[in-house]
Amino acid sequence: MKHLLITAAFTFAGTAAFADFQLDAPYTDDDGDMVADIPTDPAQLVDPAQLIFAYTPVEDPAVYAEAWSDFLAHMEEVTGKPVQFFPVQSNAAQIEAMRAGRLHVAGFNTGSNPLAIACAGFRPFAMMAADDGSFGYEMEFITHPESGIASVEDIRGKTMAFTSETSNSGFKAPSALLAAEYDMEAGTDFTPAFSGAHDNSILGVANRDYDAAAIANSVLTRMVDRGVVSMDQITSIYKSETFPTTGYGTAHNLTPELQEAIRDAFFSFDWEGTSLAEEFSKSGESQFIPITFAEHWSVVRDIDAAMGVSYDCN
Template sequence: MKSIAAALAATVALALPAHAEFQLDSRYQDADGDLVADIPTDESQLVDPDTLIFAYTPVEDPAVYADVWAGFLEHMEEVTGKKVEFFPVQSNAAQLEAMRAGRLHISGFNTGSNPIAVACAGFRPFAMMAAEDGSFGYEMEIIAPANSDAGEIEDLRDGQIAFTQETSNSGFKAPSAILKSEFNMVAGEDFEPAFSGSHDTSILGVANSDYQAAAIANSVKDRMIEREVISADQIRTIYKSQTFPTTGYGTVYNLRPELQEKIREAFFSFPWEGSALQEEFSKSGEAQFIEITFKDDWAVIRQIDEANDVSYDCQ
């Protein structure tokens, strides 16, 4: 894990453009220039639901994470005075559509889908998990089966590399940019791409030799090893990136401002000690929520999107 300053300083290694194009969908306003949708000033546009819906990023087994987040959601109920329900999402697309349609109020969007959620779904991220000392982040790794002949990226030329989803930073965007800029390898030309749907599936696929290699977030890999879903000796890392920000947590833009403040309070007042959240996320080093800004902390991700010619046009 690295500090915010160190993580952003490391972006020079990718030789990416200095500024990424970013614009919110026309349904949102950004008068203060912080790159996220403003809270509406027109009372008729604000919502105050009796039940708040929360979603974590898509994972292989959502039921596991429903239990992990249960205590946190109980804490949020106490702070907000609202009922809070866990919504198990199956894909980034479903998660984005749910927030854009008003069916999802609070969410953790993974690193790569954060800019799309901000631009197209009115997502206002404000928190991220971090270690006790405030350091944060994960690295993208390209992994291969331990018994594979592939010892470096060049060994994958004319082979296969598995990705997760096109909205994932470490599962697609960052490795695509790195493979092109550092190794002159382009999907469909220099290797065959495959899409697994999730980091869990990619990691399991490599561990079981179903994939020749896969681009994954090492925070997910570390938790799977800790849970003994796989063993460390089943896989081998052949590339490790700079440090990236982790899942960003926030609210949809049009919740009443005082409710948004209560939700923020719930995140930053949550007692980690002895919680299921601590038990799960301490496996990848997290121990608290820290405050973040999309404009600063996701700058490197917007640069990666720019390098990949990603469009934020909302359908």
């Protein structure tokens, strides 16, 4: 099987935004909802004996394998199929796994949703939210108390950690902000580093490997609650508007009946007393709510457009 390389091309000043969101050639969007249609040809549908689930890449997958265990048991009961947790090491690997048919159900991080939809036929339908229906997280710039950084302007000449180029809060939003509001470009005004995950960036700042980092504060909240880092090690110098959080959904070519059963597993799950609640209540989340890519990811697409982001799925 041909190895799929998924990249995002980024340009900044003087580049016109790409106005239209396009799906890659294998996928169609006849109903105009911006995500891949379920195939109408039965020969193109799959009904796997076992479902593979992956959560967005994290520094310690074992923690999240346990956190998702009660939910995956519930999905097994609803769908009648065994479900395996699949730890992924990068956003690109997660997208590639779904495009290749090795991943059926997934939570893709905020910035990866457009790539997963365009390049892998991902169909998101759910997001975590608080009891009152509020959702999302903020991007923060963090540093450590001995860095000499007291404001965003002080990042000049320092090392700034990002997560990966597909991440909204870990790369795209902070890069757009630094360029537009502070006239700062990576490689010219500061030294960029890529940690691979938000928890890696947070640990890197706490351990003074990086001077500063752009991170999702929901991850920071959970790490502080678990005692992985202390707020004594972290100083926040900037907080953004609220962004949507991880989007959950299925591969486009699962049978309609299976996609509906998986959807039902998310919305019928009783969080109280579960391993999922134990982990995600740390960032205020207690339920799954319905979402659409067209509506809830409009701010992310706006950031991509402002940066001149294009996606290469070949």
